[in-house]
Amino acid sequence: MFSGGGVITGRVRRRARLIAIALAAFLFVGLLGGPIAAAADLNLLRLEKPDPVPTGEVAKQVSSKPDQAAQRPWKSPKVAWPEPGIATPSLRENGASVKAGSLPVSVGRTAPRTVGSAKASALSSASGKAGAAGPQKVQVQVLDRATTESLGVEGVVLALRPTAGAEGSVDVEVDYSGFRDAYGGDWASRLTLKTLPACALTTPGKKGCATGESLTTSNDASEGTLKAAVTLPEAAPTTTSQAAGTAPVARSAGAQVVSGGTMLLAATAAEAGPSGNFKATSLSPSASWSAGGSNGAFSWTYPIGTPAVAGSAVPELQLGYSSQAVDGRTASTNNQANSIGDGWSMEPGYIERQYIACTDDTKNSTTTAKVGDLCWKKDNAVINLGGRSNTLIKDDTSGEWRLEGDDGTKVEKFASTTRANGDNDGEHWRVTTPDGTRYYFGYNRPSGWAAGKDETNSTWTVPVFGNQTGEPCYAAAFKDAWCQQAWRWNLDAVIDPHGDAMTYYWDKETNYYGRNVNPSTGASTATPTSAVGTSSGSSTVCAGPTSTPSPPPRWSSPTASAA
Structure with missing residues (x-):
């Protein structure tokens, strides 16, 4: 029984194995059948191999003009520092x-006449003869150089000690012609004489010992000499330790x-001279700046003063710089610098709208050719006010506008052709802050x-096409579906809660470009635009009555119908 059962079991196993193999083969073929059939039906595109650009070896050519740099190679200037030494001249x-x-x-x-002191005149009179x-x-x-450099002096240090005579003033002249080329930056023309305290040598780390006092110095750059007057004390008696043979400065x-x-004098360069000022930049005292942080940007602002006026409405003008202002510029953006320079700006405030290239807005449109014009996409705006930028969000149901970071500021857009601001329907804005x-x-x-009367010229426009039904x-016909649309509304008036008003007037540049270019012939229509260019702002401040909250007569609050 046992052996018979084993035979039956073996047959069943072999039959099950054959069924499993057949089933696996069927499933494998079924899985591959779809991709293989799909691949067979694919009509793969053949990439055309472009013809190589013809190149040729450029023959080396020698310039017919002599190489001025090779003829006059730079040579390190000869610098002869004075050797250390001591001398005791008798004064005439x-x-x-x-x-x-x-x-x-x-x-x-x-x-005596150049000393200019009563004490010098008294000394001269007491002696009975001038001088x-x-x-x-x-x-x-x-x-020596080691001692000089240890004092932080990039020049020469002298020590003067009277060995005979009374207290008085002497003229000291230093000849620096031998080392005038030791440093760059017009170092020689900035040389001057300074006094150093004796503790600069004896206790250099002590507070107050590292700085000296500048003397009124005459620097003759053509001759290479410095001259200044210094007052020396009365000579010490020769019986003391400071005898005539003792060096003013010695090492013990x-x-x-x-x-x-002993008086120490240093011939060293000042921060400024006749050829320029080498002082530290004035970033900190008159401006605010920041650098580094998580973004690595450097920003700097410089305030511009404005005349004082009655009331509180005063323009806040400043030059602003950001090293990241040019980071977002690519081949698809307008990279033209403004009148101040790359990375700089001076904008009291503005609201800006963006449009789309017509070649990127062809769905259900009347655009039939590749033109370089702008087309309407949707109503959008960004506001820049008080040094902050914020996206404006429009409620499609109510039509109201709000800041993306809503802080209670009320934003209203009006349209009135009586404004004559260049926009096709005179769109303009009023923003009321919580204060x-x-x-x-x-x-x-x-x-x-x-x-x-003057207009503020605060609206900058550009031709915009409405290439889809319902757009402005x-x-x-595409060639007829355009009008001048505002792309930037600059700030042109401010009214504070007291009724004090401030008006900005703008100078606007008008340029021209070819509208609706024919891609075959290049024909186009020259159309004015203020979308590219620079502007300068000026402000007129009108102080309104501070006793009433209503605006001055020149400015009235616009309404939805008459704004």
């Missing part, structure tokens, strides 16, 4: 300068020692306007 009574040995320094008594008072001998020392036990009565201030955009003609300016 007539005030003539005396050279201090081989050092590039000359000293001489300052004439007798003051130092008779002065020890002059030029410090690894530290600098400055003898009593009650009203801003008008594209109003153009204030209430009470009459022929001959639609016509059956």
Whole structure:
């Protein structure tokens, strides 16, 4: 029984295996059948291989003109810093300068009339003859380069110490002709003489020891000399430790020692000179700026002052720069810089509408050729006011406009051809902020306007086609389905809650472009547009009565019917 059951079981297994193989083969063929059949029906496009652009080897040509740069290669200028040393010249009574040995320094008594002090005159009178008072001998020392550079001086440091004579003024002249080319940036023309405190050498880290006092210096750039007057104290008695043979500055036990009565002078460059100003930029004092952060942008604003007026309505004008302003510019955008420059702007405020290229709006349209014109797509707007931008959202049911980041600001759009602002139906805007201030955009003609009076020219327009039924300016023929539409309404009036008013007047550039170009012949119609160009804004401030909330007579609140 057991063996018979085993035979039957084996046959069943073999039969089940055959059925499974057949079923799997059937399913596999069924799965492949669809894609194989579909692939067989595909008519694959053959890509045309473009002809290669013909190229040729360009023969090397030698310019017939000599290479000026090769003929005059740049050479490092020769700089001869003065060697350290000490000299003790005797000063002449007539005030003539005396050279201090081989050092590039000359000293001489300052004439009493140039000292300009009662003390100098008294000293001269007491001596009985002009020029007798003051130092008779002065020890002059030029410090070595290591000591000079340790003081942060990119020039020369001198030490002066009187060894004979009374207190008085001397003229010090430094010859810098040997090292005038040591640095760039017209360094030599900015050289001046400064006094340094003695602690700059003895205790350089102490507060107040790193700065000196500038002297009134005469810099003769043609001769390469500096000249300034300094007052030296009375010479110390030779019996003291500061004897005549002692150096003004000496090193003892690894530290600098400055003898009593020694004055330190530094010949170093000032921040400004006759050839220019090398001070730090004035970003911080007069403007606000920011840099870095998560976006890495640098922004800068510079306020522009306006005349004081009665009332609180005063324009806030400023130049603004953002390094990211050009980041969004591509081949499909208008990349023309404004009158200030790339990345710069000066806009009190505006509302802007965007249109679409007619070649991208061909569904159910009358567009029959590839033209370069703009077409209507939908009503949209973006507002820029008070340094902030916000998208305006239109309620399709009520027709009301609101800020995307709604803060209670009321936005209204009106249409009236009496505004004559260049738009086909005179569209303009009024924006009322929660504090009650009203801003008008594209109003153009204030209430009470009459022929001959100024218009604000605040609306910029461009020809726009209505190529689909129901769109503004639609016509059956595409060539006739256009009109001038506003693309930017600039701020032209502000009325605060007290009734004080402010008006902006704009200069508008008008340009022309070929409308409805025939792609075959290139024929087109020259059409004016203010969509491209620059503008400059000016403002007139009218102070209204502060005792009444109503606007001044020149401005009335527009209504939906008469705005």
